[in-house]
Amino acid sequence: MTELLQNLIDGLGRGSIYALLALGVAVVFGVMHLLNFAHGELITVAGYVAFWTLGANWSWYLVAPLIILTAIAVSLLIERIAFSRVRGASDFTMLLTSFGVHFVVSAIFLLYVSAGVKTYDQPWWLANTFKVGSLNVEVFDTAVIVVTLITLVATGWLLQRTMFGLSLRAAAADFETARLMGVRSDSVIRGAFALSGLLAGIAGVFWLMREGNTTPSAGIAPMLSGVLAALIGGLGSLRGAVIGGFALGLAEILLRSWLPDGIERFTDGFVFLLIALLFIFRPQGLITVPHAERV
Amino acid sequence: MLSRLFPRTDRDIVFPMGGAVLLFGLLVAGGLLYQTILGSGSAERLVTGMMIDAIIVVGIQIYIGNTGVLSFGHIGFGAIAGYVFAVLAIAPTEKAKRIPDAPFGLAGVDMNPWLALVIAIVVVAVVALFVGLGLTRSGAQSGAVAPTVITLALLFVTHEVARNWPKLTGGDRAGLGFRVGQALDSRVPIYIGLLLALVVARLFAQSRSGRLAAAAREDDLAARAMGVNPVVQQMVALVISVAVVGIGASLEVYEVGSILPSNFFFDYTLLTLAMLIVGGRNGVTGAVVGVVVITIADETARRMGADGFEFFGIGLDGAPLDWIFRENLRTVVLGVAMLGFMIWRPLGLLDDWELDEWLHRRFGADAEEPETLDEALAREVIELHASNISVSFGGFRALTAVGLEARTGEVVGIIGPNGAGKTTLINVLTGMVEASDGSFELQHVEVSKEPSYKLARRGIVRTFQNLRLFGALTVRENVETSALVAQQYRSTEVIPSVDALIAEAGLWDQRDRRARELDYGNSRRLELARAVAMGPAFLLLDEPTSGMSDTESEQMIQQVRHMAATVGAGVIVIDHDLNFITGISDRIYALDQGRVIAHGTPAEVQSNSHVRAAYLGTEGS
Numbered sequence: 023m024t025e026l027l028q029n030l031i032d033g034l035g036r037g038s039i040y041a042l043l044a045l046g047v048a049v050v051f052g053v054m055h056l057l058n059f060a061h062g063e064l065i066t067v068a069g070y071v072a073f074w075t076l077g078a079n080w081s082w083y084l085v086a087p088l089i090i091l092t093a094i095a096v097s098l099l100i101e102r103i104a105f106s107r108v109r110g111a112s113d114f115t116m117l118l119t120s121f122g123v124h125f126v127v128s129a130i131f132l133l134y135v136s137a138g139v140k141t142y143d144q145p146w147w148l149a150n151t152f153k154v155g156s157l158n159v160e161v162f163d164t165a166v167i168v169v170t171l172i173t174l175v176a177t178g179w180l181l182q183r184t185m186f187g188l189s190l191r192a193a194a195a196d197f198e199t200a201r202l203m204g205v206r207s208d209s210v211i212r213g214a215f216a217l218s219g220l221l222a223g224i225a226g227v228f229w230l231m232r233e234g235n236t237t238p239s240a241g242i243a244p245m246l247s248g249v250l251a252a253l254i255g256g257l258g259s260l261r262g263a264v265i266g267g268f269a270l271g272l273a274e275i276l277l278r279s280w281l282p283d284g285i286e287r288f289t290d291g292f293v294f295l296l297i298a299l300l301f302i303f304r305p306q307g308l309i310t311v312p313h314a315e316r317v
Numbered sequence: 318m319l320s321r322l323f324p325r326t327d328r329d330i331v332f333p334m335g336g337a338v339l340l341f342g343l344l345v346a347g348g349l350l351y352q353t354i355l356g357s358g359s360a361e362r363l364v365t366g367m368m369i370d371a372i373i374v375v376g377i378q379i380y381i382g383n384t385g386v387l388s389f390g391h392i393g394f395g396a397i398a399g400y401v402f403a404v405l406a407i408a409p410t411e412k413a414k415r416i417p418d419a420p421f422g423l424a425g426v427d428m429n430p431w432l433a434l435v436i437a438i439v440v441v442a443v444v445a446l447f448v449g450l451g452l453t454r455s456g457a458q459s460g461a462v463a464p465t466v467i468t469l470a471l472l473f474v475t476h477e478v479a480r481n482w483p484k485l486t487g488g489d490r491a492g493l494g495f496r497v498g499q500a501l502d503s504r505v506p507i508y509i510g511l512l513l514a515l516v517v518a519r520l521f522a523q524s525r526s527g528r529l530a531a532a533a534r535e536d537d538l539a540a541r542a543m544g545v546n547p548v549v550q551q552m553v554a555l556v557i558s559v560a561v562v563g564i565g566a567s568l569e570v571y572e573v574g575s576i577l578p579s580n581f582f583f584d585y586t587l588l589t590l591a592m593l594i595v596g597g598r599n600g601v602t603g604a605v606v607g608v609v610v611i612t613i614a615d616e617t618a619r620r621m622g623a624d625g626f627e628f629f630g631i632g633l634d635g636a637p638l639d640w641i642f643r644e645n646l647r648t649v650v651l652g653v654a655m656l657g658f659m660i661w662r663p664l665g666l667l668d669d670w671e672l673d674e675w676l677h678r679r680f681g682a683d684a685e686e687p688e689t690l691d692e693a694l695a696r697e698v699i700e701l702h703a704s705n706i707s708v709s710f711g712g713f714r715a716l717t718a719v720g721l722e723a724r725t726g727e728v729v730g731i732i733g734p735n736g737a738g739k740t741t742l743i744n745v746l747t748g749m750v751e752a753s754d755g756s757f758e759l760q761h762v763e764v765s766k767e768p769s770y771k772l773a774r775r776g777i778v779r780t781f782q783n784l785r786l787f788g789a790l791t792v793r794e795n796v797e798t799s800a801l802v803a804q805q806y807r808s809t810e811v812i813p814s815v816d817a818l819i820a821e822a823g824l825w826d827q828r829d830r831r832a833r834e835l836d837y838g839n840s841r842r843l844e845l846a847r848a849v850a851m852g853p854a855f856l857l858l859d860e861p862t863s864g865m866s867d868t869e870s871e872q873m874i875q876q877v878r879h880m881a882a883t884v885g886a887g888v889i890v891i892d893h894d895l896n897f898i899t900g901i902s903d904r905i906y907a908l909d910q911g912r913v914i915a916h917g918t919p920a921e922v923q924s925n926s927h928v929r930a931a932y933l934g935t936e937g938s
Contacts, residue, residue, distance in 0.1 A: 057462045059469075107660045113461045117387050118594060119659040125587055125652030132645045242583070246473060253466045287481040294474040301451035301467060 024156050029279050030272070035163030037271025038170035041264045042225035043248030044255065045177065046218035048263035051252065052194030053214045054109065056116040060100055060123035062245025064093040064222040065229055069140075069236030070131060076142040082231070089230065090223030097219025098212060100127075109211070124241065131238035141235040148231060166228050173224055174264060177217070181260070186213055194258065222248075254297065256307030265308055321804065322524050324797055328677050333519035336673025340605050341512045344371065347609070363616060368507050369569045371608045374592045375514040376561030378604040381593060382669075383527050384551045385534030386461050389586055390448070390468030393475040394559045395566030396581035398441040400479065400486055402567035403493045403576045405433035411496045415487045423485070430501075430571060438563040445559035452555070453548040472586060479578035492577035500574030510568050514561045518601045519673065525801050526553045532787045532798040539785035542747060543851060544773035544802035584648070588615065591651045594658050597665030599789065602672045607665065614654065615647050622646035669789060678829065686825050687817045692882040696811070699725045699854045701746075701777070701887070703757035708741055708750060708911075715741040716911045718755070723887050725854055728878070730902030731891040732922070734931060737908040739891040740782060743857050746889075747779045748772045759854070774806035776854030776886075780844045780861060788833035792824050792843055795832050799850040810852035811884050821880060822846040838869050842876065849880045856881055858890040862897060874901050895932060899923060907931070 043061065050058050068089040075085050100123055108119045150161045181187035192200040193210045201207050222244075229244055230236070247270060255266025273296060278289045300307075323329035348364035377391045404412075404419065405428045412424045428436075448471060455463040480489040487493045501507075521527045533540035533547035540547055570576045588611070596607020622644050658665060701723045708716040716738045723729045731739050744750035746757060748769035756765040759775055767775075778799075787795050796815045803812045813821075819828050822842040827835065832843060841861060848856055861877060862870040878901070881888045892898050898905060899919040907915040907928045915925040922928055 051462075055462075057466065104656060104660070111663065112385075114385060114387050115659050115663045117462065117465050118590070118655060121389075121590075122652055122656030122659055125648065126656060129645065129648040129652050132648055133643050137645070239583070246469065249466050250470055253463055257462060288478060290477040291474050294470050297470060298448060298451045298467070301455040301463070305451070305454040305456075305463075307455075307463075 025279070027157055029275050031157070031159060031163055031167075033272035033275035034268065035160070035166045035271070036275055037268035038166045039225045039228050039244075039267075040247045040251045040271045041267025042170060042173060042221045043244055044251035044263035044267040044270075045174075045260060046221035046225070047248045047252040048255070048258070048260050049190070049194075049214050049221070050218045051257060052260065053190065053197065053211050054105065054116070055113065055197075056105060056108075056120060057113075057249060057252075057257070058218070059117065059120040059245060059249065060104075060127065060241075061120075061218070061222060061248050062241030062243070063100070063124055063127040064096050064219055064241070065226040065244050066128060066131065066236065066238065066241035067096045068092045068223065068226045069230050069233075069240050070135065072230050073140045073142045073236055082145045086227045089227050090220060093223030093226055094216050094219035097215045097222065101212060101215040105215075106211075124245065128238040128241065135238070137238060139235050139237050144234045145231055162228075162232070169224065169228075173221070177221070180217075186210075190214060190217075194260075250297065254300065254307055256309035259307075259309040262307060262309030269308065322526075323520075324523075324525070324528070324801065327681060328674075329523035330520065332673040332677040332681065333523050333671075334516055336671065336676060337512070337515035337519045337601070340602060340672060341508075341515050344368070344511070344605060344609070345508065363612070365504060365507065365572060367608060367612045368504070368511050369565055369572065370589065370592065370612065371605060372507075372510050372514045372565030372568065373562050374589050374604050374608050375511075375518045375601060376558050376563075376565055377589060378558075378593055378598060378601060379518050379521055379561060380551075380554050380558035382599045382601075382604070383522060383530040383534065383554050384547075386456060386551065387465045388468040389465060389590075390471035391559065391562050392581050392586040392589060393468070393472035394441050394445060395562050395569075395585075396475045396479060396578070397444055398437040398563035399566040399570040399576050399581055400493070401440045402430075402433050402437040403570050404485060405436060406430040406571070407493060407495055408499060411494070411499075415491060415493060416484060418484045420485060434564070434567045434571075437567045438560050441563040442556050442560050445556050446552070449552050449555045453551045456548075456551065472582070476578050476582050486576075486578065489578045492575055494575035495571075497574075501568070501571040507568055507572065510564050514564065515601060515605075517557065517561060518604075519671070521554070521557055522601065522671075526550050528794065528798060528801060530554050531790060532795075535787035535789055536785045538749070539781065539787065540798070541769045542749075542773055542779050542781075542785075543799040543847065544770050544778075544806060545798070546768075546770045587648070587651050587655070591655045593665075594655055595665055597667035597669065599664065599669035600667055600671050602670060603665050603667035606667055610666070611651070611654070614650055618647040618650040684816055687814065687820050690813050690817050690821050690880075690883040692879070696725065696885040699760050699776070699887070701757065701759055701855055701889075702761075703746065703755070705755035706742065706745055706752045706757065707754040708738075708745060709753050714911055716745070716752075719908070719911070719913055721746075721757075721889075721906060721913075723855060723889055725885055725887040727903045728881070728888040728890065728901055730898035730905040730919075731889065731908060732893065732895060732898045732905060732928075733891075733908035734893055736910075737893075738911040739893075739908055740859055741911075742908070743779060743859055743889070743891060746772075747777055747857060773851065774802065776807065776810070776851070777857065778848045778851045778853035778855070779857035780841075780848050780859055782859040782863065784837075784840050784844060786832040786835075786840060786843060786847075789831055791829050791831055792835070793819060793828045795843055795847050796850045799847050803850060803852045807852045810854075812852040813849065813883055815850060818846045818850055818880075821883075822876065837864060841865070841873065845873075845876065845880060849884060849886075852884050853886045856886045856888045858888065860892050861890060862892070862894075870897060877901065895923070 047058055047061050050056055071092045072085055072089055075088060104119055104123050108116050147161050151158045181191055189205040189210050190213065193205055251266040251270045252263045254269060255262030273293055274289060277292050278286050281289060348367060352360045352364050373395060380388055404423050405426055409425055409427050417424055452464045452467050479486045529545045530550035533545055533550060537547055592607040592611040593604055595610055597603025703721040706716055706719045719742060733739050741750060745752045748767055752765060756763055764772060764775060787798065796818055800815045819825055822845065824839060824843060835843060862873050865873060877888060890901060902919055905916060905919055905922040906913055907922050909931045914927040914931065915922050
């Protein structure tokens with residue numbers, strides 16, 4: 023029982039980060055039908071910013087907001103340079119464009135920084151725990167879960183209660199109609215990228231704290247988790263993305279603890295097996311998104 | 318049997334095989350020339366590597382090119398094949414050093430490499446079959462994006478498993494290797510593999526399966542409406558494609574003499590995809606050209622990164638350009654190439670241009686314009702009977718308890734103002750929208766729960782209001798697609814010949830043009846011809862004359878009547894133009910706000926007070 027609770031907390035902590043990443047992927051997918059394989063690059067760039075500033079003895083309290091700002095700026099920049107040129111193109115073109123962006127960004131760091139691992143100081147409280155009954159709860163996990171919940175509530179408010187949120191949801195439901203109704207496509211798309219960058223930035227702060235280092239290809243792992251979680255949840259559904267993120271985090275932690283010794287190294291393999299099975303029996307993902315093509 | 322698989326022997330077998338041999342010859346000759354001129358061992362290795370890359374890229378093209386679905390996972394499949402091959406083919410003495418504790422007693426296996434190659438291909442094809450189930454089903458459900466993510470995940474998982482299973486794979490440092498002298502030292506197997514890959518790729522593209530897959534690539538919905546089940550064609554393409562990649566990957570392991578998890582991961586995926594994209598993913602010729610172009614660019618970038626700009630002894634001093642000429646320059650070049658082509662030329666250098674198709678157009682025998690079609694003899698009457706059909710979208714009721722009857726040989730018109738639910742009714746009858754209530758029967762068999770491709774195979778075939786042709790396919794290929802489906806599923810019916818239909822539609826002179834290049838009227842006529850080629854029992858036409866001039870409409874009416882008569886089909890035609898509908902129909906249903914407000918002969922409906930009210934806004938007659 024204790025072990026299960028412990029795992030659930032760990033899983034929620036990990037799932038929180040995935041949920042934020044997946045939500046960022048889903049927001050952009052909603053307005054542009056673009057699945058952003060470059061989403062993790064926001065964290066790559068932020069990782070080097072963290073490396074340089076922390077190396078200059080900045081405090082994490084300053085670095086964290088800087089990471090978030092970096093992610094937003096890079097997200098908007100990538101939209102401007104690459105994605106704005108392929109709006110309305112085929113899925114294929116947009117997928118490969120984002121894949122190309124991923125490679126170019128990581129190659130730039132490969133070329134001008136180095137292929138090596140750059141380490142920086144993690145926050146001193148990272149490994150601290152406190153006791154709740156017989157449970158050992160990490161301060162870090164608690165921080166992640168609390169911040170994520172606040173972020174999700176705030177995002178929900180933004181989407182439900184503001185004009186920007188309304189245009190965004192309208193555009194996600196039917197981009198063409200929304201445009202005809204006077205929703206400005208440029209500002210909605212940029213807004214979506216900014217929001218996506220913000221979410222990636224918040225996730226990135228925790229991700230980078232936990233990793234303690236960065237490399238040119240550091241963006242791959244968060245990208246894959248975010249994209250997979252968005253897909254598991256049901257592409258196009260914002261709620262699905264959040265659920266998918268938590269589901270993926272919990273599945274990873276629980277499998278790791280349940281699999282017998284010697285096999286737990288293959289957790290990723292089993293997770294993939296589960297995903298493959300999920301799509302055989304539920305090809306639309308966890309949440310069904312009404313998806314009708316006008317004929 | 319062969320004619321079922323390949324529509325036309327000369328165009329679909331003889332020329333493609335000739336073209337594949339020619340491509341192979343050009344590639345080999347170019348490679349040999351290069352290595353002879355340079356005369357260095359590294360040039361020879363570069364050419365060998367290029368040949369193997371070509372096998373793998375052509376293999377990937379079979380899937381991506383024909384289905385239009387982007388896969389990141391083919392190199393992952395390659396890793397699986399490569400490891401199976403290595404574990405089986407490496408001599409037990411060598412395995413005793415590297416993986417003495419391999420599971421399933423694999424450390425003691427002593428196998429001929431060629432047998433190992435065959436087993437590797439079988440294993441990876443089985444894995445593809447399993448992964449493909451989820452892949453194609455999710456793709457059918459939510460578009461081309463989901464399969465791409467699943468394949469990407471596959472790439473990562475094979476990599477992770479390979480790294481974490483050192484007992485079998487030797488892990489990510491030592492890896493697996495052949496003993497010195499045991500690796501492949503002849504290029505002959507690579508040549509055979511390459512020729513095989515080219516022939517298979519070209520034949521598959523021309524085969525029934527490849528053509529149906531390409532139709533679904535161009536327009537998934539229209540393909541379903543023509544009886545194509547894209548899931549099946551994508552599975553076939555995936556398994557064949559993965560098998561070819563498996564050959565390439567095994568040969569790569571055999572030739573290099575070792576395998577590490579990192580050999581078959583992101584870098585190789587980027588390289589092979591860049592080759593395919595730059596050359597042109599929709600064609601085999603494009604794939605080969607891409608391999609050559611990217612090999613040259615990659616090698617140039619690698620050298621520049623290492624030594625600055627220096628070629629064959631001539632060159633510039635690299636100093637002022639140090640910020641470019643750095644190690645790892647090649648990754649930037651590949652990434653930028655991919656990005657640049659996606660933004661400015663997404664279909665690559667050659668698009669779907671094929672060497673053998675070009676040769677066939679120049680030298681192939683051309684058919685003569687066929688005679689026009691005879692109208693079919695009276696056939697057994699088939700009835701379509703829909704009752705009580707209701708559809709709601711959220712809170713909006715598009716159709717309420719609509720009933721409809723039609724039989725072969727007659728023309729039924731459905732009329733109503735915009736938003737009356739006409740198209741929704743056709744969508745229900747063709748399985749594209751599910752009715753929330755009610756059902757319909759074909760020849761007294763309930764078929765309302767069947768997917769659209771099955772309904773099409775039963776003979777309910779439609780056209781679309783907003784034109785859905787297979788754009789990149791030629792006029793003839795468009796019609797051939799449905800003829801291929803009809804051949805298999807409607808063989809008991811009268812199926813008009815493809816050429817005769819094209820001539821009948823007045824498109825004979827344009828038969829080799831791409832459908833997307835046609836003007837509006839011709840596009841409409843092509844859509845009609847494509848539907849008739851199914852040998853339909855019922856032809857459902859959604860505003861067939863919208864946007865046409867009066868004379869064109871008149872001509873269209875004649876064509877609809879004549880073509881329907883040649884296959885003995887019943888016609889259900891919808892329009893909002895009362896004159897057009899009364900001119901063509903035997904019976905008419907008038908719809909308004911999702912309900913049938915009148916039905917009967919044209920004269921009856923025209924004089925009906927509800928119809929007049931809906932149309933003219935006046936009460937009474």
